[in-house]
Amino acid sequence: xxxxxxxxxxxxxxxxxxxxxxxxxxxxxxxxxxxxxxxxxxxxxxxxxxxxxxxxxxxxxxxxxxxxxxxxxxxxxxxxxxxxxxxxxxxxxxxxxxxxxxxxxxxxxxxxxxxxxxxxxxxxxxxxxxxxxxxxxxxxxxxxxxxxxxxxxxxxxxxxxxxxxxxxxxxxxxxxxxxxxxxxxxxxxxxxxxxxxxxxxxxxxxxxxxxxxxxxxxxxxxxxxxxxxxxxxxxxxxxxxxxxxxxxxxxxxxxxxxxxxxxxxxxxxxxxxxxxxxxxxxxxxxxxxxxxxxxxxxxxxxxxxxxxxxxxxxxxxxxx
Numbered sequence: 001x002x003x004x005x006x007x008x009x010x011x012x013x014x015x016x017x018x019x020x021x022x023x024x025x026x027x028x029x030x031x032x033x034x035x036x037x038x039x040x041x042x043x044x045x046x047x048x049x050x051x052x053x054x055x056x057x058x059x060x061x062x063x064x065x066x067x068x069x070x071x072x073x074x075x076x077x078x079x080x081x082x083x084x085x086x087x088x089x090x091x092x093x094x095x096x097x098x099x100x101x102x103x104x105x106x107x108x109x110x111x112x113x114x115x116x117x118x119x120x121x122x123x124x125x126x127x128x129x130x131x132x133x134x135x136x137x138x139x140x141x142x143x144x145x146x147x148x149x150x151x152x153x154x155x156x157x158x159x160x161x162x163x164x165x166x167x168x169x170x171x172x173x174x175x176x177x178x179x180x181x182x183x184x185x186x187x188x189x190x191x192x193x194x195x196x197x198x199x200x201x202x203x204x205x206x207x208x209x210x211x212x213x214x215x216x217x218x219x220x221x222x223x224x225x226x227x228x229x230x231x232x233x234x235x236x237x238x239x240x241x242x243x244x245x246x247x248x249x250x251x252x253x254x255x256x257x258x259x260x261x262x263x264x265x266x267x268x269x270x271x272x273x274x275x276x277x278x279x280x281x282x283x284x285x286x287x288x289x290x291x292x293x294x295x296x297x298x299x300x301x302x303x304x305x306x307x308x309x310x311x312x313x314x315x316x317x318x319x320x
Contacts, residue, residue, distance in 0.1 A: 002080075019064055025242045027252060028061040126262050234256070234261075247310075247314070248311075293307060
């Protein structure tokens with residue numbers, strides 16, 4: 001099932017239930033940079049860290065597997081593909097790199113770049129969230145997208161020309177603001193109801209009362225929740241402490257750390273400590289197959305797992 005920004009908020013409760021019921025959770029993100037044969041794990045981490053910091057995530061795959069009662073035991077798998085796009089709400093504009101070979105590869109296999117650009121789920125790490133929270137409390141948050149700024153400027157100009165002649169309690173509906181829905185698409189309510197912007201003129205005292213009300217505080221919490229986007233699901237996964245399964249996972253784990261938790265530390269040891277705090281049980285199927293290949297006492301295992309590396313090769317062997 002594909003999930004984008006428009007449907008993510010509605011899917012989140014169901015995704016939470018899937019994770020809490022799951023026996024384990026599988027993930028699939030990206031590819032590791034080519035390591036040198038003689039690189040130590042720490043040296044490999046340093047090279048991969050530079051790549052992770054430059055590139056963004058376009059899509060993330062997640063599968064939750066839970067068991068059905070009875071014999072033999074059956075696993076029911078629920079798989080989701082999430083289109084992701086960095087949050088542009090209230091934080092410094094995010095810059096990232098795209099490589100020509102990656103674009104060519106994704107295009108060849110039918111990746112929909114429009115879904116990534118137009119319907120990508122926002123996300124941020126703890127450092128970015130802290131900055132946005134501070135701006136929200138101070139009332140200084142802003143929209144970084146140039147297109148969204150143009151939409152908001154048009155709205156401000158229209159309100160400015162109307163408000164001088166308006167009386168208190170007068171209202172107006174902003175017209176021709178189709179782009180405003182795109183601007184506010186990170187809010188969960190935006191895709192679930194008809195969209196209309198109404199402006200009301202109030203007294204200075206009434207405005208101050210509204211700004212200091214609990215409703216205004218709730219609105220700020222909603223903005224923060226919306227801007228966090230996919231990070232909300234990541235935090236559910238972390239709290240659930242389910243076994244995390246992947247293949248050749250170093251780059252994937254580094255992206256998860258950098259994009260949804262904290263910027264990658266320089267120290268490889270600190271990175272390992274953080275990852276094991278986030279995910280106490282990690283199962284890398286590439287490591288598992290290599291371990292099986294080393295078993296010399298069991299001919300069955302040696303025949304079942306020849307020297308394979310990619311996930312597709314492992315799958316082909318298991319399907320024989």
